Amino acid sequence: MADIKEMIQMKKRHFDVETDGFYGAYWKCKTGSDCAMIAMIGDDPEDYLARTSVKWLHKLGVNVMTMSPGKKDYGHHNYPLERIEKAISWLKIHGNQKIGIVGASTTGTLALTAASYFEDITLTIGLTPSDFIWQGFMQGKKDGCKEWPIEGESLFSYKGEPLPYMPFCYKHPDYWHVIKKETKRTGDMINSRKLFDDSEKAHPITEDEMIKIEKIHGTLLLIGAEDDVLWDTAKYIRRMKQRMKEHPHTCRLEYVIYEHGTHFVFPESMLETIIETDRLSEVVF
Numbered sequence: 001m002a003d004i005k006e007m008i009q010m011k012k013r014h015f016d017v018e019t020d021g022f023y024g025a026y027w028k029c030k031t032g033s034d035c036a037m038i039a040m041i042g043d044d045p046e047d048y049l050a051r052t053s054v055k056w057l058h059k060l061g062v063n064v065m066t067m068s069p070g071k072k073d074y075g076h077h078n079y080p081l082e083r084i085e086k087a088i089s090w091l092k093i094h095g096n097q098k099i100g101i102v103g104a105s106t107t108g109t110l111a112l113t114a115a116s117y118f119e120d121i122t123l124t125i126g127l128t129p130s131d132f133i134w135q136g137f138m139q140g141k142k143d144g145c146k147e148w149p150i151e152g153e154s155l156f157s158y159k160g161e162p163l164p165y166m167p168f169c170y171k172h173p174d175y176w177h178v179i180k181k182e183t184k185r186t187g188d189m190i191n192s193r194k195l196f197d198d199s200e201k202a203h204p205i206t207e208d209e210m211i212k213i214e215k216i217h218g219t220l221l222l223i224g225a226e227d228d229v230l231w232d233t234a235k236y237i238r239r240m241k242q243r244m245k246e247h248p249h250t251c252r253l254e255y256v257i258y259e260h261g262t263h264f265v266f267p268e269s270m271l272e273t274i275i276e277t278d279r280l281s282e283v284v285f
Contacts, residue, residue, distance in 0.1 A: 012046070012054075017070060020090075022083035024067035027054045036063040036096040037123075037275070038087060040107035044068050053102075056268075060275050062100075065091060068107075076106050077136030077150045078157040084114040088121070098122060100218075100278070105230065105263060106155065109133065113156055113163070115216045122218030123278045124251075125271065128228055128263050131213070131236040131243070132205045134166045134196075137175075145176035164209045169202035170195060188229045196231040213240055214247035221254045221274050225261030233263070 012025040025045040037057050042049030045066035054064045065087055069079055084101075091099055100123030103111035108129030115124040136153035139146060149172060154162035170178050175195065182191040213220065222240060224233030234257045244253050254274065258265060 021086040035098040038101040040103040075138035148172040214249035
């Protein structure tokens with residue numbers, strides 16, 4: 001109860017897309033810091049998961065900017081990378097000399113993509129990310145489906161254009177029916193791995209659709225698990241490792257693939273070590 005009360009009382013500054021150019025909240029570390037993490041954990045920048053990540057990151061001595069697509073927007077479709085860019089600019093103006101980014105699942109993919117575009121990000125943590133960009137999708141209720149793909153839209157956009165993406169081979173409503181059927185068959189909370197595996201077989205991923213991780217600066221940490229049932233994170237991380245071998249780069253790559261852990265992996269002690277080490281580094285975050 002004390003932890004919940006403390007999280008409710010945490011002070012923050014709120015940002016809206018209409019007035020500030022991005023949707024988020026800034027939580028300044030009480031001990032003072034010139035380092036900040038953009039944390040994309042949870043469905044809203046002020047929900048329980050977001051506040052939990054803030055509390056944890058504050059203990060590591062960093063300021064936190066929590067972000068999500070938009071108010072009550074639980075899909076990911078043509079999310080403008082400019083929103084991350086504007087958040088970075090605000091953080092720099094307000095005294096943050098080192099900036100990192102962390103995301104999980106789809107926002108893990110967003111973290112890698114943003115870091116490949118913006119060199120001010122010098123610590124990037126992707127928890128169960130993909131190594132490519134795929135078709136945009138919405139969540140909610142439509143024709144008895146809780147999620148559906150959006151034709152012609154990517155996960156992300158930049159300068160008004162959707163980034164190249166892998167299209168899903170299943171259209172609405174088959175998209176959700178495949179997920180629902182696999183979830184029931186396996187007994188998992190949710191299982192979308194067949195959706196991604198079948199889509200990649202039908203449309204082999206092109207170079208344009210791959211995230212250019214070799215352009216990331218500072219430190220890059222990738223976390224995944226073999227038994228991920230949402231998508232094949234272990235395969236994606238191995239491909240990123242191989243990509244680093246084939247492309248010139250300056251960032252330091254660290255990765256861990258657990259045998260078990262499913263799609264929600266949070267190796268707390270390892271993350272603490274990476275963040276604290278890089279926070280004290282004079283070179284990067």
